[in-house]
Amino acid sequence: MANQPFKKHTIYKKDKWNMLNVEVQGSKIVLTEISDQWGEECHTFIGRPAMMHWANERFAPDKFDGTEEERQAILDNLKAL
Template sequence: MFAKHTVYKHDNYNMLIVEVQGKTLVVREISEQWGETCHKFLSRPELMNWAEKRFLPEDFPDGEEGLRAAMEKLKSI
């Protein structure tokens, strides 16, 4: 069984889930616009680098606060 972490869930169609599969981090990004996108990372720094480039405050309903909360959750995985 893999550890599954929900980083954010705005509704049933917009969410980010991280599965820890041994040393591999599998990120499932689900959006109503693009469907499901899967990313695999071999390290936490690689995951954080991707997240810092990928997300903007405008991507979250509560802006800067939502982005900060999502990044903190990613760091804690």
């Protein structure tokens, strides 16, 4: 069985300090959130439902600092993985 590279996705990238990257490793999903306020946070999920639960909490309308279009684009990009 040949080693297949993990699939890497950039969900959003505002600049070199504010971005959200996802690496899909089979059923395991590693999400790295980098911000100029908090630094780098890494989250590991077993499956998409767990990741989407986190995303809906993290990008809740009352907590999101941006437009509704930006928030929806982030959620849509995560759903499309």
